[in-house]
Amino acid sequence: MSQQRTTAEWRALDAAHHVHPFSDAHSLNRQGARVMTRADGIYLWDSDGNKIIDGMAGLWCVNIGYGRHDMTAAASRQMDELPFYNTFFKTTHPAVVELSALLAKVAPEGFNHVFYTNSGSESVDTMIRMVRRYWDVAGKPSKKTLIGRWNGYHGSTMGGASLGGMDYMHAQGGLPIPDMAHIEQPWWYKFGKDMSRDEFGLLAAGWLEDRILEIGPDNVAAFVGEPIQGAGGVIIPPDTYWPEIERICRKYDVLLVADEVICGFGRTGEWFGQQRFGFRPDIFTAAKGLTSGYLPMGAVFLNEKVAEGLAAGGDFNHGFTYSGHPVAAAVARANILALRDEGIIDRVRHDTGPYMQERWRQVFGQFDHVDDVRGVGLIQAFTLVKDKATRTLFPNWGETGLICRDIFFRNNLIMRACADHMVASPPLVMTRAQIDEMLGVAERCMTEFEETLLRRGLV
Ligand code: PMP
Known part of the structure; x- marks a missing residue:
């Protein structure tokens, strides 16, 4: 596609003009990408x-x-037919309708509603706004705080980076935003040394209860976690962890959110990580494996309770130009059919x-x-x-x-x-x-x- 150049020429142009994510520009440019x-x-x-x-x-x-040529073909067909149309103003299109219906089939039972974004970070920020809006509409506007975990990763936008527990990200750009809290991660190797994994799983889940009581259940909107912490180093919680987290969330009327950006679409051998760990969130975020990275797309899945709760509030003032982008939707559908049918x-x-x-x-x-x-x-x-x-x-x-x-x-x-x-x-x-x-x-x-x-x- 691009002009043939030598490696050295590409490196030099890259160093001169391309700013890389999560990189030390000077050291990268000296070394060359x-x-x-x-x-x-x-x-x-x-x-x-x-x-x-x-x-x-x-x-x-x-x-x-x-x-995968089926992915290329899906993209090309859709570009010829309808490369773009928005879904804001009382319009939809077949690509996004077909994808949504298919996702409702492969998602865990009860997840029949999906909102589209362009990335995991946008999915997380969308989820944050949805969670807070949900409690506003429910007449409990004080429930604002989202609890994440240290070493969790939820993206690089203001909301996602705040909810994530990477302190080196908080250290830049005035983060976290208000009403974000964190608990320690369920890392048995470091924190659970003389305990069995199962015992430690219950202890680590109990940290959530402590934090909810500290903040006050009337102020806590949601707990958010990756089924397995990915960028934090693949921290796999003990089997006792997630069911106990779910019990605690229900007890205090706190929404449970799974960030499935990495675990979703087969990574754990199940369609979604929540199925591997046996818990039922109210909302889950996804991206990455949704299109297998062939085009950018993310999604937020809602159960009936949250979908109805949001709908009861009328307009939800949130959306992206490319929410439900037709070409990304067509590619996501081809990807999901391949994952399923093969x-x-x-x-x-x-x-x-x-x-x-x-x-x-x-x-x-x-x-x-x-x-x-x-x-x-x-x-x-x-x-x-x-x-x-x-x-x-x-x-x-x-x-x-x-x-x-x-x-x-x-x-x-x-x-x-x-x-x-x-x-x-x-x-x-x-x-x-x-x-x-x-x-x-x-x-x-x-x-x-x-x-x-x-x-x-x-x-
Ligand atoms: N959530 C999780 C769990 C992730 O792993 C990531 C990205 N690695 C994100 C959110 C952010 O996704 P993106 O980079 O597509 O914005």
Whole structure:
């Protein structure tokens, strides 16, 4: 599509004109960005011709894998027919109607209503406004505070970044906005050491009850959490956690919101993470896997109670030019049909997910500086630790993660470092043979990593 240039030319132009998200511009521009030029299945190619295993499905999103011509065809057809029309002023269009009806079928029972956005962040900000509006209409305007979790990630907009629990994000730009609160994350490895996982799950859920009582139930609008904290390092809660959270929310009349931006559309081997963990939110947000990243689109799903509650208030003064964009909707529908009709999610649940988890534990469990090897479906992680026996983390939290990530990257395997958690979230179409291929590369990288730790005197 673009002019052919050399890698050096692309890098120079990128450095001169392109501002990257979540990046230190000076250091990136000195180093130069890796230029990705094409992709197919689970593989990417860079401008130097290297074939790379994409262990992150782009950014946790390319669930059906790259290079799907049915997606291209759906987009192209829709662009020819109706490339854009809005849904604000008493109009709709077939693409968004068909998508909505299909989503109501694949969503957990009771979720028959969906509002569209262009991203996960917009979904979260939309949800925040909906939750507050819901309580206004219900005659309880004091219920305004949303409770999230430290280390949770809910996007980069003002609302999403405030609700998220990344303190380095709060430190920039005057965040958090008012009426946001946070509780500690259900991270058993760090906080639950001498407890069973199940005991710890109940304790961690109890932190929500404490916080609700502190703020006053009349002031709390909602609790929001990712079924599995993704960008926080794939923190998988104990099985006791979510049902207890749900019980607490019901007890205090607090809306329960799941942020399914990563867990949604098959990542855990179920359509949605809430199904894996056995809880029923009132609202859930989604994006990423909705279109497998082929086009930007997000969504907010509402149960009857919330949909009716909002409708009772008349106009809801909120929307985006591209809410329900026809081309994105057509692509989302093609993606969901593929996930469903090709049995991709079922395969993750019954075959490749369990296989990945077993092999993942075998491969990483053998290293001295790796612990808490974990995963569900096709989302998995391990934590780099200074001392396994005493469960001691590295003192400069995040430093070793970057060293490890860079070794993987140089060896043409993309995994992500979330501080000292190494995480993977590959396309859901990854086969057993490809899992073996990925873990073979990873094993060699880990050997190099542990040698590097020794050489640098970090252990
Ligand atoms: N919520 C969660 C759980 C996410 O993981 C992300 C993105 N990683 C977002 C919200 C924000 O989505 P986006 O980057 O599409 O705005």
